[in-house]
Amino acid sequence: MATTQAAAVDRPPTIHDIAALCGVAASTVSRALSTPDRVNIRTRQRIEAAAAQLNYIPNSQAKALSSGRTGAVGVLVPDITNPFYFDLIRGTQLQLKAAGYTQLLVDTEESDEVEASTMEQLRKSADGIVVAASRLSDEALLAAAAKMPMVTVNRDVPGVPAVLIDTPSATTQALDHLISLGHTDIAYMAGPLTSQSSTRRWTALAEAAKERGVEVRALGPFAPKTQSGAVAADAAVHSGVTACIVFNDLIAIGMLQRLRERSIRVPEDMSIVGCDDIFGADFCNPPLSTMASPIEQAGRVAVSMLLAQLNPVAGGVTRSRSVMPTHLTVRGSTGPAPGMH
C-alpha cells in the first residue's frame, strides 16, 4: 500500500535523512561529519551510527558546490600510452587516494591547445593540477599557475612548483660511460622542440662534452614514439657516430628495431643509451642501457607538494622544487666502440 511518509526509499541517503533519524538539524549532521570537534561527542556518535546504518555516502558534487573544494586533482600527461607515464600516474593515483582525493586523468595528446583548454576546464572541477611534461610556454604556464594550484613534473619554470627528474646530470653519466668505452663520435637524438626535458638534457650534455673535449652532435627532433626510431636510427647511421644518447626509451627501442632490420649490430657497431627505463627497456633486444629514475616516487612527490599547497600546515614549509635522482643503468645496448677491445 502506498504511503506518504518517506520509507526506506531507494534514493541514496542524505544528511537530512540522518538528521531526521537523529532528531537534529541537518547542519549539525554536516558539522558532526566534517568538523567533529565542534559537536557534542555523544551527538556525534549518534550521528555516526545513523550514518553507518543508512550506509551514507556524502555527495561530492554538493560538497564541492557549497565548499568550493572539489576533492579532485587533475593529472595531465601528453600521451597516456607512453609507458613512462604509467608509473607516474600510478604514483599520483596512490598518493591522491591515500589523501582522500580523486584523480582526474587527462591525455593532452601532445597538444598545447588541448592542454590549455583542459586546464581551463579543470579550474572548476579540480582543486589543483599536476602537469607532466607541459607543452605550454613559460608565460602560459605561469599564468595558469596563478589561477590554480599547480605542480609541474619535468618542467622548470621559475615561480611554478616543480618535480624535476635529474636526467641532465644522468646524461653526463651516460657520456662518461660511452667515453670510457672508447666512443668519440656521439650523437644526441633530440625529442620534441617543445619539450624542455630534451633541451635541458642537450644543454647539460653539450657542456659536459665540451669539458671532456669530445664532440657530441644533436640530431632530430624526433617524436617520442617507437615509430620515430627508424628515422632516428637511419640518421644516426648516416652521421657516422658510433654511439647515441637518445631522448627517451621509446625512440631508443625503435632504433634498436631498425638497426636490427638493417643488420647493424648493437652494441658492436653502435651503442645506444635510452632514457626513463620504461617498461620494456629490460627485455628488448638487446636490453637497453638507460637512465633510470624513480618515476612513481616523482608522482607521489608531485602530489604531496600540491596537497601541501592546498592545505598549508602552520609552521610547515612548502617546498617548491624537488629533484629526483637519476642514474645510468647499463645493460646490453652499450659496448666498446668499433675497433676497440
Next chain:
Amino acid sequence: MATTQAAAVDRPPTIHDIAALCGVAASTVSRALSTPDRVNIRTRQRIEAAAAQLNYIPNSQAKALSSGRTGAVGVLVPDITNPFYFDLIRGTQLQLKAAGYTQLLVDTEESDEVEASTMEQLRKSADGIVVAASRLSDEALLAAAAKMPMVTVNRDVPGVPAVLIDTPSATTQALDHLISLGHTDIAYMAGPLTSQSSTRRWTALAEAAKERGVEVRALGPFAPKTQSGAVAADAAVHSGVTACIVFNDLIAIGMLQRLRERSIRVPEDMSIVGCDDIFGADFCNPPLSTMASPIEQAGRVAVSMLLAQLNPVAGGVTRSRSVMPTHLTVRGSTGPAPGMH
C-alpha cells in the same frame, strides 16, 4: 576608488552574470544554453555572444547537482600499469571526450573490495561505468549493474552489457598453430582464478584440444605480472611440455626472460604463445607470438554502448553484447617442436 557595483571581478562568470549583461533572467540563460530551441533565436544569440564575451564555462558541479547527470563516466581497471589497459584507456578516453564526457579512471588494484567500494563511490559522481576484467562475483556485478548503468569488458554476465574480446577462439588458433608445428605436449599457463577471461580461455582450449585428440594441461594460477613469468617458466619446464599458451603477454614475457636465464632456447626448446599483443610483445627477445585484438576499439565500443544506454535514442536498438575479433600473430617465440624439422 571602491565601487559597490560588481565590476569585472576575478571570480569566474556564472549564468547570473550573463543574465545581468543581457537583461534577462538566469533561467532564460540556462535554457538558451541547454535547450536552445525553447528560446527566441535572437535572445539566444545575444546570450551566446555574452557568454563568449565573458568566457563563460559552466560549472559542472552545479550542473550535476541540479540535473542529476554528472557528465562523467568511471573506468575501472585492475592494474593501471598493465600495458594491456593503456590502449583500452585511450579508447575510452577518446570516445568519452568526443561525446563531451569526462573520464574518471580508477585502478582497483586487482581487489574485489576496492572495486566494490569504488563503484559505490562512483554511484554519485558518475553517470555510468566501464568495468574491465572485473574481479567481482556474477551476483555482485549484476547487483551493481542494477544500481547504475554499466558495461563490462572481458566479463560475461547475463544481464550486464559487455564487450567481449574473443580470445577463447584465438586459443584454438594458437593450438592449431602449435599442432601444425608438431607440438603434442602443451600447457596452458592460467591467470588469476577470479579472472573469467582465464577460465573462458581454458574452457575453449580444453575443448579444442579434446576435439583434436591432443592433451593440454593447465598450470598455475599465475599473477598477471612479468615477475610471475619465472615461476611459470620453471613450472612449464618441469612439466616437460614443449609449448605453452600463456594467459597474457606479461607472464609470457617474464617466461621468456627466465628461460633465457636458464639457457632454454625459445623457440627451439620451448614455444611460447602470449595473449593481448601488448606494448613490448613485438620487441622482446624473441618477439612474442601472441593473440592480438583491437583493444583501443574495444574501449571505444564499450563507451558507445554505455552512452547509448544513458541517452536512449528513439527507435535505436541498444546492443548489449559486442564481440571483438581476435587473431593469432606469429612472431619468433613459436617454432617446430624439438626433434621436428
Next chain:
DNA sequence: AAGGTATTGGCAACCGGTTGTCATTTCGCC
C-alpha cells in the same frame, strides 16, 4: 547560588545551475 565564559546546536542563506509552473507576448488564422 549567581555570574561569567566556553561550548553547542539550529536557522537560514548560499554555492550555480535546472526545471516546473504560469503569465505574457507573439503570431497565424479566420
Next chain:
DNA sequence: GGCGAAATGACAACCGGTTGCCAATACCTT
C-alpha cells in the same frame, strides 16, 4: 480586427551539502 494556440520569458523551488550568525545550554569559578 479579434480570437486562439503556440512560443517565450520570469519566478521560485530545488539538488545536497557548507557556513556565518545567534541563541541556548552547559560548565566552571568565586
